[in-house]
Amino acid sequence: MRKVDSNSYEPSYSQVVRILQEQIAVGKLRPGDRLPSESQLCAYHGVSRMTIRRAINILVEQGAVITRQGQGTFVKPMQFWAATFGLGQLQNLLSDESGIRIRILEASIKLAEGRVTRKMAIKRSQRLLFMRRLILSRDKPIMYHREYLVYDPSRPIVESELEVTSLRGLLEGTGNSFIKRSVLSIEATVLKDEEAQLLQAPAATAAFNLEHLFYDFEDRPVSWGWFICPAANLRFTTIVGAHNKELLNV
Amino acid sequence: MRKVDSNSYEPSYSQVVRILQEQIAVGKLRPGDRLPSESQLCAYHGVSRMTIRRAINILVEQGAVITRQGQGTFVKPMQFWAATFGLGQLQNLLSDESGIRIRILEASIKLAEGRVTRKMAIKRSQRLLFMRRLILSRDKPIMYHREYLVYDPSRPIVESELEVTSLRGLLEGTGNSFIKRSVLSIEATVLKDEEAQLLQAPAATAAFNLEHLFYDFEDRPVSWGWFICPAANLRFTTIVGAHNKELLNV
DNA sequence: ATTATACAGTTGTATATACAAGCTGTCAAT
DNA sequence: ATTGACAGCTTGTATATACAACTGTATAAT
Numbered sequence: 301m302r303k304v305d306s307n308s309y310e311p312s313y314s315q316v317v318r319i320l321q322e323q324i325a326v327g328k329l330r331p332g333d334r335l336p337s338e339s340q341l342c343a344y345h346g347v348s349r350m351t352i353r354r355a356i357n358i359l360v361e362q363g364a365v366i367t368r369q370g371q372g373t374f375v376k377p378m379q380f381w382a383a384t385f386g387l388g389q390l391q392n393l394l395s396d397e398s399g400i401r402i403r404i405l406e407a408s409i410k411l412a413e414g415r416v417t418r419k420m421a422i423k424r425s426q427r428l429l430f431m432r433r434l435i436l437s438r439d440k441p442i443m444y445h446r447e448y449l450v451y452d453p454s455r456p457i458v459e460s461e462l463e464v465t466s467l468r469g470l471l472e473g474t475g476n477s478f479i480k481r482s483v484l485s486i487e488a489t490v491l492k493d494e495e496a497q498l499l500q501a502p503a504a505t506a507a508f509n510l511e512h513l514f515y516d517f518e519d520r521p522v523s524w525g526w527f528i529c530p531a532a533n534l535r536f537t538t539i540v541g542a543h544n545k546e547l548l549n550v
Numbered sequence: 551m552r553k554v555d556s557n558s559y560e561p562s563y564s565q566v567v568r569i570l571q572e573q574i575a576v577g578k579l580r581p582g583d584r585l586p587s588e589s590q591l592c593a594y595h596g597v598s599r600m601t602i603r604r605a606i607n608i609l610v611e612q613g614a615v616i617t618r619q620g621q622g623t624f625v626k627p628m629q630f631w632a633a634t635f636g637l638g639q640l641q642n643l644l645s646d647e648s649g650i651r652i653r654i655l656e657a658s659i660k661l662a663e664g665r666v667t668r669k670m671a672i673k674r675s676q677r678l679l680f681m682r683r684l685i686l687s688r689d690k691p692i693m694y695h696r697e698y699l700v701y702d703p704s705r706p707i708v709e710s711e712l713e714v715t716s717l718r719g720l721l722e723g724t725g726n727s728f729i730k731r732s733v734l735s736i737e738a739t740v741l742k743d744e745e746a747q748l749l750q751a752p753a754a755t756a757a758f759n760l761e762h763l764f765y766d767f768e769d770r771p772v773s774w775g776w777f778i779c780p781a782a783n784l785r786f787t788t789i790v791g792a793h794n795k796e797l798l799n800v
Numbered sequence: 801a802t803t804a805t806a807c808a809g810t811t812g813t814a815t816a817t818a819c820a821a822g823c824t825g826t827c828a829a830t
Numbered sequence: 831a832t833t834g835a836c837a838g839c840t841t842g843t844a845t846a847t848a849c850a851a852c853t854g855t856a857t858a859a860t
Contacts, residue, residue, distance in 0.1 A: 311843060327767040331727040337810060348845045353811085361611055369811045370852035377727045380720045380762075381641045383734050384634040385786075391631045470630045477581040477627045481791030484633050488738040488756040488781035504754055506738040512630075515791075517577040531738035536635075541731030541765075561813060587840060598815045603841085619841045620822030 304345040312347050316355035324364060324375055325542045331377035335365065338373075364542065378541035385536040387484075390510075393442065393534060394435070401439070405432040405498075409451060416448055419513065420521040427451045431525075434498055441499045442533045447525030478516060479523075485511040495528055506531040554595040562597050566605035574614060574625055575792045581627035585615065588623075614792065628791035635786040637734075640760075643784060649688050655748075656682040659701060666698055669763065670771040677701045681775075684748055691749045692783045697775030728766060729773075735761040745778055756781040 302322075304315045323329045336344065341352045356373055359365045363382055367373045394400055412426040429451040435443040470476070489509040496503045507530045514523040552572075554565045573579045586594065591602045606623055609615045613632055617623045644650055662676040679701040685693040720726070739759040746753045757780045764773040 313843080325730075327730065330767070339810085350846085351844060354843090356811095367811060368853090370809085370854080372810060378729050378731060380726075380732070381637045383732075384636045385734075385736060386634045387631045476630075479628050479791065480575075480577065481628060481789060481793045482630070482633075484635075484788050484790060486635060486786040488758045488784075490740060490754065490756045504740065506740045506756060508738045517580070534738075536736040538734050539731060540734060541729065543731045563813080589840085600816085601814060604813090606841095617841060618823085620824085620839080622840060 313351050313354040329375050333375045335373040383540040401436045403434045407431050444528040479514045480517045483513045563601050563604040579625050583625045585623040633790040651686045653684045694778040729764045730767045733763045751780050
């Protein structure tokens with residue numbers, strides 16, 4: 301059984317994390333099993349208790365183990381519901397070196413009415429900038445984007461939105477400091493005729509609808525829109541349970 | 551500005567986390583801003599540096615701040631790509647008190663061939679248990695499930711799978727100790743005629759397809775299947791960026 | 801037999817300390 | 831003007847210590 305090597309460049313706590321992860325992954329430690337107590341791990345690895353605790357805390361936040369005061373630390377069984385899907389897959393699709401281009405189909409001023417006023421909590425006839433964009437990869441359309449932006453001279457409009465290429469701020473993942481938070485929502489949908497035509501897909505194709513609602517630092521909505529992405533271009537995958545890092549690159 | 555109250559029942563480190571979170575949420579600390587240094591926070595709150603560090607580490611893992619050795623700790627801008635969607639929403643749909651019942655439509659032995667052999671990495675003509683199930687909520691079908699299970703006396707088959715109601719193991723979230731890991735994948739799809747009929751939905755309705763592949767502790771696939779869930783029944787929502795807890799219950 | 805009590809072992813919180821590692825500006829030497 | 835050394839700041843790692851809170855078991859008193 302491996303021990304911590306204090307001469308390694310890798311910090312001790314990190315080594316402990318890896319060693320325990322490994323023992324779980326290979327099944328030496330099974331779900332429900334109790335880990336050695338902190339003091340036992342101290343003695344075995346020759347490090348202090350704080351170092352062991354640090355390692356165990358990392359495993360706790362990773363969801364690999366659970367601690368129960370007075371009892372010990374236990375290996376968690378695989379929890380189906382613990383699975384999470386990230387937008388990283390979308391990012392790969394977009395920030396690829398695959399020559400992303402954005403074609404603006406429309407940019408017009410509209411007056412708020414109906415759903416928009418409710419969603420964005422604004423007055424009727426508030427002026428809105430409505431945009432329709434097509435995102436192309438190697439000159440093939442892969443996503444269609446529609447968006448309402450508040451158009452109020454008193455509010456500084458998110459700069460990146462107004463660039464010609466636009467969306468760059470989002471796509472490059474630099475993080476936008478004008479937006480405090482955003483509510484995202486994913487639905488399954490079927491391409492409407494207009495969408496299918498723009499995306500050069502057969503009518504009635506399955507697609508994801510990623511809705512976004514951005515808020516500024518005064519908690520006012522500044523942007524509401526959707527990305528429509530045909531199913532063929534996108535798939536969300538994740539691994540849950542004990543696994544080695546290598547599996548993640550699949 | 552609030553300070554840590556050492557008489558509170560809430561641990562100091564937790565109080566520090568909340569105070570900093572709050573300052574970020576209300577915009578007192580903006581993306582890119584540098585937090586007070588650890589020693590400054592120590593002095594201000596009257597706690598030790600380790601306590602401050604513990605709090606900051608929690609914020610780091612939450613993605614709210616980022617630390618740069620030698621420079622300081624900075625508030626992270628909202629990162630669109632950091633969004634993650636959990637299966638919790640599915641769990642709500644199912645573990646609801648909404649009278650979930652499972653109707654088994656088919657349970658038959660088949661011989662492996664085609665896609666199944668590749669996906670599950672098994673020999674052709676391996677015996678498989680094929681199941682089709684309909685998940686009902688208040689007697690209304692909400693999901694359709696198809697699954698292949700390895701059927702080999704030498705391998706202990708996941709018990710919960712063979713219960714009459716089945717899927718209970720998954721649905722109740724107790725965690726299954728026979729399964730080490732699972733690969734999950736979400737696609738957008740369109741209901742086929744058979745599916746639409748079973749789910750009492752119009753043909754060509756949009757739906758999610760949640761594919762799962764379960765592995766045992768010897769890293770052998772034991773189950774491959776899909777949940778088909780009409781879009782009307784399911785939507786994945788998440789909040790990214792600085793926000794108060796209350797928002798999460800929407 | 802039942803109920804308290806005490807004890808040993810566990811994780812949780814908090815502190816004080818020391819040194820390593822990284823960044824930035826200042827100041828002196830060139 | 832450029833370079834180099836250094837001081838002073840930051841976060842990162844690691845240890846030793848103390849006590850609190852909780853759990854289970856064994857023991858003693860009833």
